[in-house]
Amino acid sequence: MADKVGVALLVGAGDAIGAAVARRFAEGGYKVCIARRDAAKSQKVCLFNAGSNVSKPLLETTEKLFFKAWELACYAGFLVGREAARYMLKRGHGTILFTGATASIRGSKGFAAFSSAKFGLRAVAQAMARELGPKNIHVVHLLIDAGVDSEAIHQRMKAATGIDAKEIPADSLTKTRSIADAYWFAHHQARDGWTHELDLRPSVEKW
Amino acid sequence: MADKVGVALLVGAGDAIGAAVARRFAEGGYKVCIARRDAAKSQKVCLFNAGSNVSKPLLETTEKLFFKAWELACYAGFLVGREAARYMLKRGHGTILFTGATASIRGSKGFAAFSSAKFGLRAVAQAMARELGPKNIHVVHLLIDAGVDSEAIHQRMKAATGIDAKEIPADSLTKTRSIADAYWFAHHQARDGWTHELDLRPSVEKW
Amino acid sequence: MADKVGVALLVGAGDAIGAAVARRFAEGGYKVCIARRDAAKSQKVCLFNAGSNVSKPLLETTEKLFFKAWELACYAGFLVGREAARYMLKRGHGTILFTGATASIRGSKGFAAFSSAKFGLRAVAQAMARELGPKNIHVVHLLIDAGVDSEAIHQRMKAATGIDAKEIPADSLTKTRSIADAYWFAHHQARDGWTHELDLRPSVEKW
Amino acid sequence: MADKVGVALLVGAGDAIGAAVARRFAEGGYKVCIARRDAAKSQKVCLFNAGSNVSKPLLETTEKLFFKAWELACYAGFLVGREAARYMLKRGHGTILFTGATASIRGSKGFAAFSSAKFGLRAVAQAMARELGPKNIHVVHLLIDAGVDSEAIHQRMKAATGIDAKEIPADSLTKTRSIADAYWFAHHQARDGWTHELDLRPSVEKW
Numbered sequence: 001m002a003d004k005v006g007v008a009l010l011v012g013a014g015d016a017i018g019a020a021v022a023r024r025f026a027e028g029g030y031k032v033c034i035a036r037r038d039a040a041k042s043q044k045v046c047l048f049n050a051g052s053n054v055s056k057p058l059l060e061t062t063e064k065l066f067f068k069a070w071e072l073a074c075y076a077g078f079l080v081g082r083e084a085a086r087y088m089l090k091r092g093h094g095t096i097l098f099t100g101a102t103a104s105i106r107g108s109k110g111f112a113a114f115s116s117a118k119f120g121l122r123a124v125a126q127a128m129a130r131e132l133g134p135k136n137i138h139v140v141h142l143l144i145d146a147g148v149d150s151e152a153i154h155q156r157m158k159a160a161t162g163i164d165a166k167e168i169p170a171d172s173l174t175k176t177r178s179i180a181d182a183y184w185f186a187h188h189q190a191r192d193g194w195t196h197e198l199d200l201r202p203s204v205e206k207w
Numbered sequence: 208m209a210d211k212v213g214v215a216l217l218v219g220a221g222d223a224i225g226a227a228v229a230r231r232f233a234e235g236g237y238k239v240c241i242a243r244r245d246a247a248k249s250q251k252v253c254l255f256n257a258g259s260n261v262s263k264p265l266l267e268t269t270e271k272l273f274f275k276a277w278e279l280a281c282y283a284g285f286l287v288g289r290e291a292a293r294y295m296l297k298r299g300h301g302t303i304l305f306t307g308a309t310a311s312i313r314g315s316k317g318f319a320a321f322s323s324a325k326f327g328l329r330a331v332a333q334a335m336a337r338e339l340g341p342k343n344i345h346v347v348h349l350l351i352d353a354g355v356d357s358e359a360i361h362q363r364m365k366a367a368t369g370i371d372a373k374e375i376p377a378d379s380l381t382k383t384r385s386i387a388d389a390y391w392f393a394h395h396q397a398r399d400g401w402t403h404e405l406d407l408r409p410s411v412e413k414w
Numbered sequence: 415m416a417d418k419v420g421v422a423l424l425v426g427a428g429d430a431i432g433a434a435v436a437r438r439f440a441e442g443g444y445k446v447c448i449a450r451r452d453a454a455k456s457q458k459v460c461l462f463n464a465g466s467n468v469s470k471p472l473l474e475t476t477e478k479l480f481f482k483a484w485e486l487a488c489y490a491g492f493l494v495g496r497e498a499a500r501y502m503l504k505r506g507h508g509t510i511l512f513t514g515a516t517a518s519i520r521g522s523k524g525f526a527a528f529s530s531a532k533f534g535l536r537a538v539a540q541a542m543a544r545e546l547g548p549k550n551i552h553v554v555h556l557l558i559d560a561g562v563d564s565e566a567i568h569q570r571m572k573a574a575t576g577i578d579a580k581e582i583p584a585d586s587l588t589k590t591r592s593i594a595d596a597y598w599f600a601h602h603q604a605r606d607g608w609t610h611e612l613d614l615r616p617s618v619e620k621w
Numbered sequence: 622m623a624d625k626v627g628v629a630l631l632v633g634a635g636d637a638i639g640a641a642v643a644r645r646f647a648e649g650g651y652k653v654c655i656a657r658r659d660a661a662k663s664q665k666v667c668l669f670n671a672g673s674n675v676s677k678p679l680l681e682t683t684e685k686l687f688f689k690a691w692e693l694a695c696y697a698g699f700l701v702g703r704e705a706a707r708y709m710l711k712r713g714h715g716t717i718l719f720t721g722a723t724a725s726i727r728g729s730k731g732f733a734a735f736s737s738a739k740f741g742l743r744a745v746a747q748a749m750a751r752e753l754g755p756k757n758i759h760v761v762h763l764l765i766d767a768g769v770d771s772e773a774i775h776q777r778m779k780a781a782t783g784i785d786a787k788e789i790p791a792d793s794l795t796k797t798r799s800i801a802d803a804y805w806f807a808h809h810q811a812r813d814g815w816t817h818e819l820d821l822r823p824s825v826e827k828w
Contacts, residue, residue, distance in 0.1 A: 058338055107333025115330035123322035126314025133824045171813040178814025185806045191824045192792040193799025198819035203754045203812045340617045378606040385607025392599045398617045399585040400592025405612035410547045410605045521747025529744035537736035540728025
């Protein structure tokens with residue numbers, strides 16, 4: 001790589017995982033570009049999660065909710081992945097990292113919409129990994145089987161259970177830095193030994 | 208059930224699997240209703256497959272193709288499943304059967320669109336099974352890991368390889384009747400022992 | 415098959431699943447042979463379960479327990495399967511059915527020994543299915559993700575929770591007849607559409 | 622950790638993966654202890670592989686082969702893991718890393734013995750991870766879905782295909798260093814974000 005500067009493009013980066021990944025790659029000397037929806041207009045969200053991960057009984061799962069979940073958590077991943085691939089194929093190398101969740105491998109009760117989208121994104125990651133791997137583009141799917149230690153989760157917990165962030169047992173939520181470290185690790189693997197899927201959860205998590 | 212007549216509603220039933228399932232349930236004394244897109248306007252297709260299962264390199268996978276695959280193989284399944292559930296919840300019982308494929312569990316090279324949709328449908332089936340099972344609605348996902356012995360496959364094979372239907376080794380394609388038998392079996396399982404996923408492939412298949 | 419009589423050999427058949435499978439195949443006109451360990455000497459057990467499915471903290475999991483679980487739930491399956499295959503290969507057809515459990519796909523806390531054996535048996539079933547399928551021997555792995563409605567379970571429940579068999583909610587345990595029906599179904603599938611794995615659980619089961 | 626020195630105990634370390642892992646941890650300042658069978662008496666082997674990964678048709682898979690595969694690839698893992706856990710539970714922390722293979726998740730034709738053992742080891746890893754995680758012991762299962770760039774593989778390839786090590790395309794075998802880096806990464810994860818399974822394969826691998 002010599003004197004070349006690496007570039008990290010984060011699409012849909014939010015204040016939690018996205019910000020931590022940005023920091024991690026910036027610390028590592030990368031030029032970091034962040035693309036996100038207008039934080040002023042909508043709430044501050046990660047494009048790939050975007051409130052689409054709510055639980056709803058089947059009969060309350062509207063067409064709109066089902067479509068939105070797919071659009072944000074699956075379709076956007078395909079679009080961005082395809083564009084990234086177009087660019088990387090010309091350069092002859094690159095890493096594309098998708099963020100999965102428990103819902104990527106388990107269709108739980110109440111999660112028809114979100115799971116469907118996350119399962120779909122995982123398929124995109126697999127198909128891309130198999131096609132692009134031999135062309136030196138590394139596609140990774142990270143399974144975050146965890147609550148992420150973020151402002152959003154704190155607020156949701158507070159609202160749902162009354163538990164304050166300070167009372168949450170240490171290490172029971174995954175820190176965004178830990179996720180960013182996994183991204184960093186995956187991106188730096190040698191071409192002869194690539195990880196295509198890795199899970200991530202707190203030591204105390206039931207799974 | 209006494210003198211009550213069972214009703215089988217087939218949504219998106221085509222000339223292959225759909226027709227065989229219709230025959231199987233009719234033989235078993237069910238009243239069979241078939242819903243499909245206008246066969247005169249479009250080609251004769253199974254709603255849930257609908258040409259969406261084509262292989263395309265990533266860069267040739269258009270937005271339209273990706274959306275269509277999802278709409279036909281995943282979204283339609285959600286819509287129909289939800290409506291069926293609405294009806295069955297009132298009656299207190301029912302069986303909902305989804306047809307999966309190899310692409311439901313494997314994102315192969317070239318199948319970003321179709322796999323993404325089929326993964327998504329599998330998530331819908333799982334979420335519905337977990338929510339509706341305790342309410343006596345049996346949701347099953349059948350994994351057809353096979354070429355189906357149908358006119359459509361014969362034509363595609365002929366076009367791709369020049370091999371005529373008569374030359375295809377016996378038992379190397381799964382007969383629609385075998386699939387229909389699996390549907391019939393799953394539908395008749397006692398409530399204390401339900402299958403939620405079963406695979407189906409020819410004895411000679413590599414898997 | 416004409417006037418030929420089918421033969422069902424049940425190895426390690428106990429009073430629950432084994433007896434029900436024997437009845438089902440006898441009703442279907444099969445000659446049924448049962449091989450089991452001496453019921454007078456040891457407790458009445460199914461060879462493939464044999465009390466090996468107990469939960470133990472890791473540090474209490476002795477070498478003997480680990481070995482026994484493997485010997486009964488995995489090694490015996492290999493030995494019997496291999497002998498059955500030897501015989502069936504000469505005749506040119508046959509079905510070999512293995513009984514799996516939740517522990518076949520999930521290494522739960524406390525189940526290092528039993529899960530290890532059951533995972534191992536599943537591998538045997540897969541390897542056999544892939545080798546023997548093209549030779550017309552159908553190998554099936556049934557995943558019984560359920561408590562089985564049997565005297566043994568009733569007693570264990572009584573001992574553990576004080577709940578009497580009569581108080582157990584209907585349909586919350588899988589009846590041996592339902593399992594036997596799945597065996598019967600799998601055995602009668604046409605060669606062009608074989609199931610290699612199917613799960614089975616009560617409608618009310620959490621999974 | 623301050624001035625404390627970490628200890629890495631490698632059981633069954635061979636000249637390939639084991640040696641590389643030893644080097645990696647030594648470079649990182651760890652005291653490395655290696656336990657292996659007498660290299661003078663037997664061939665130089667990794668305890669957990671030990672020639673047990675040979676492919677055999679079912680009828681040629683002897684009791685001895687089946688037992689040996691289990692003893693070396695599964696039972697030894699349980700024994701060593703249990704002892705390591707005993708020690709780590711007293712200290713209150715530790716990492717236990719198991720090496721898996723393609724055969725850990727796929728029972729391929731001809732691999733009844735090896736797959737059975739490797740499936741079994743994966744179950745041990747899962748059960749240990751779930752029990753020991755909350756006690757701050759991190760158990761990881763690495764899925765090496767690759768040929769490992771080692772003298773043993775070179776010789777086997779030469780014997781099987783006549784292809785010389787020099788002719789093998791670069792990056793088509795996973796370097797032991799890449800594997801060691803994954804071990805190192807997993808060992809250093811923060812407790813709030815642990816990986817329990819990760820795969821590793823060359824970019825050009827079909828999977």
